[in-house]
Amino acid sequence: MEKKLFFVGIALLIYSLLLKVFVKKNKYDNRVTMVFHGIFYCAAGIVIGLLGQVLLGMFGFISISETELNSRIGLYFGIIGGVIGVIAGVIGILNKPEKEREKLLRKDLDWSDTGWSAVLLASLLMYFVVQAFKIPSGSMRMTLVEGDHLFVNKFIYGIHVPLTDGKRVLPIKKVQHQDIIIFLCPKIALSQDEQRRGVEKDFIKRAIGLPGDTVEIRGKKVYVNNKLLEEPYLNFEDEYIQPRIKLFNTNQEYQKVWSAGGFRSLPARDNFGPITVPPGHFFVMGDNRDKSFDSRFWGPLPDRNLKGNALILYWPINRIKIIK
Numbered sequence: 084m085e086k087k088l089f090f091v092g093i094a095l096l097i098y099s100l101l102l103k104v105f106v107k108k109n110k111y112d113n114r115v116t117m118v119f120h121g122i123f124y125c126a127a128g129i130v131i132g133l134l135g136q137v138l139l140g141m142f143g144f145i146s147i148s149e150t151e152l153n154s155r156i157g158l159y160f161g162i163i164g165g166v167i168g169v170i171a172g173v174i175g176i177l178n179k180p181e182k183e184r185e186k187l188l189r190k191d192l193d194w195s196d197t198g199w200s201a202v203l204l205a206s207l208l209m210y211f212v213v214q215a216f217k218i219p220s221g222s223m224r225m226t227l228v229e230g231d232h233l234f235v236n237k238f239i240y241g242i243h244v245p246l247t248d249g250k251r252v253l254p255i256k257k258v259q260h261q262d263i264i265i266f267l268c269p270k271i272a273l274s275q276d277e278q279r280r281g282v283e284k285d286f287i288k289r290a291i292g293l294p295g296d297t298v299e300i301r302g303k304k305v306y307v308n309n310k311l312l313e314e315p316y317l318n319f320e321d322e323y324i325q326p327r328i329k330l331f332n333t334n335q336e337y338q339k340v341w342s343a344g345g346f347r348s349l350p351a352r353d354n355f356g357p358i359t360v361p362p363g364h365f366f367v368m369g370d371n372r373d374k375s376f377d378s379r380f381w382g383p384l385p386d387r388n389l390k391g392n393a394l395i396l397y398w399p400i401n402r403i404k405i406i407k
Contacts, residue, residue, distance in 0.1 A: 089202075089203065089206035089207075089210070091126065091202055092198075092199050092200075092202035092203035092205075092206055093199075093203070094126060095126055095195055095198050095199035095202060096199040096203075098119075098122060098123065098126065098195055098199075099192065099195040099196050099199055101119075102119055102123075102188065102191065102192050102195060103192060105119060105188070106185075106188055106189060106192060116187075116188060119188060119191065123191040123194070123195060125166075126195075126198070127194075127198070128163075128166070128167050210237070210243065210245075211237060211238055211242050211243065212236075212237055212238055213234050213235065213236065213237060213394075214234070214235040214237055214265070214390065214391065215232065215233075215234060215235075216232070216233050216234075216235050216265055216285060216287065216393075217230070217231070217232050218230060218231040218232075218233070218287065219284075220374075221371055221374055222287075222288070222369030222370075222371050222374055222375035222376065222377070223263075223287060223288070223289075223369050223370045223371060223375075224318050224370065224371040224374070225316075225318050225370070225371075226263070226316050226318075226370045226406075227263075227287070227370075227393075227396065227406070230399075231396055231398070231399075231402060232396070232397055232398035232399075233393055233394065233395060233396045233397065233406060234394045234395045234397060235265045235390065235391040235392065235393060235394060236391050236392045236393075236394040237390060237391040238253075238255070238391070239254070239255045239256060239391065239392050240254050240255075240256070240257070240258060240389055240391065240392065241253055241254035241255075248387055249385070249386070249387025249388060249389070250387070251389075258290050258293065258365060258389070259290070259293075260290060260291070260292075260293065260307065260312075261289055261290065261291070261312075261314075262289070262290045262392055263287065263288075263289050263290075263392065263393040263406055263407075264287070264288065264289070264290050264365075264367065264389060264390075264391070264392055264393070265285055265286070265287050265390045265391050265392075265393060266285070266286055266287075266288075266367075266384060266388045266389050266390050267283060267284075267285060267286075267388040267390060268283070268284040268285065268286045268388075269344070269381060269382070269384065269385065269388060271343075271344035271347075271381050271382060272286075272344070272376065272380075272381035285390065286367075287393065288367035288368055288369050288375070288377055288378075288384075289316075289367060289368055289369070289370060290365050290366075290367055291305060291307065291312065291365075291366050291367060291368050291378075292307060292360040292365060292366030292378075293360060293365060293366075294360055294361065294362050294363060294364060294365070294386075295359065295360060295362065296308055296359070296360045296366065297309065297356075297357050297358070297359050297360075298355075298356050298357065298358055298359075298360060298366050299355065299356035299357035299358075300351075300353065300354055300355040300356060300379070301354060302324050302353060302354065303319065303324060303353045303372065305368075306357075314370075316370050317370060317372060318370055318371045318372070319371075319372055319373055320371065320373045320374055321373040324353045324354075325350045325352050325353040325354065326350075326354065327354035328349075328350055330349065334357070337356075337358070338358050338359065341358050341382055342358075342361060342382055342383060343382065344380075344381045344382040345382075346379065346380045346381070346382070347380050347381060349380070351379045351380060352372070352373065352379065355379050360383055361383050363385065363386045363387075364383035364384055364385055364386060365378075365383065365384045365386070365389075366378045366383060366384070367384050393406040394406060
């Protein structure tokens with residue numbers, strides 16, 4: 084969403100500069116005026132459409148996590164708003180006398196000057212500061228449940244540098260054990276069909292292992308660096324404990340296959356490891372351990388995929404809280 088708003092803001096800036104040149108010439112040809120007025124209403128329609136998508140998403144009517152479906156919805160909202168805007172803009176200036184055409188264009192110029200800066204600011208805030216996120220599944224029950232909406236702090240682990248492979252600067256703090264983090268799902272965790280279609284998803288999990296940590300699961304209990312991890316937030320839906328099955332001859336082979344995401348279909352839910360979290364990676368798990376597709380199966384999470392830290396649950400109203 085923030086990328087869409089950013090490009091709309093750039094388009095509005097270019098439009099504003101061109102309109103200033105036209106207005107300075109003081110020639111309000113009916114056809115040219117119609118084009119400028121129509122473009123302005125088109126841009127306004129697109130912005131309203133995209134902001135409408137954000138508002139509908141924030142209050143639970145549509146998904147606002149970055150998925151293929153969400154991208155389509157944003158496109159549809161933008162197109163519909165743009166078409167309505169063009170029609171309104173053209174009709175609004177048809178057969179108007181020159182004085183009225185001048186007045187309308189000068190008003191368009193004032194709004195576009197305000198609009199491009201406001202839209203760019205909104206996109207930058209969404210990209211660098213805060214993102215709205217909807218819980219898509221039950222993997223974090225009971226900490227977070229399906230349909231919960233939360234704000235994500237996107238700068239606490241560092242400001243993302245645009246056009247880089249996940250590089251961040253000026254971090255306030257590093258990821259800590261048991262932080263609830265939002266991240267771009269690694270491609271290995273997607274189905275082959277989703278990978279082929281270029282689908283992107285945001286996941287939310289809890290950071291269990293940091294770079295260099297040794298992680299092991301024994302009978303559903305998690306040990307980090309050979310110490311039992313106290314996890315009061317845990318939820319189990321299945322009392323059955325899957326037995327440990329010896330599939331590899333050495334720990335090195337086990338580590339290599341896991342690091343490559345080779346555990347997708349292996350019985351690694353309740354007995355796992357030990358493995359060492361590679362440099363620049365994290366080991367993440369859902370609080371609903373029996374129903375979470377996480378690092379046990381698809382491997383370590385690259386630091387570059389990290390987006391931010393779960394901050395506040397704001398919807399539904401009866402569940403508003405600071406997330407821990």
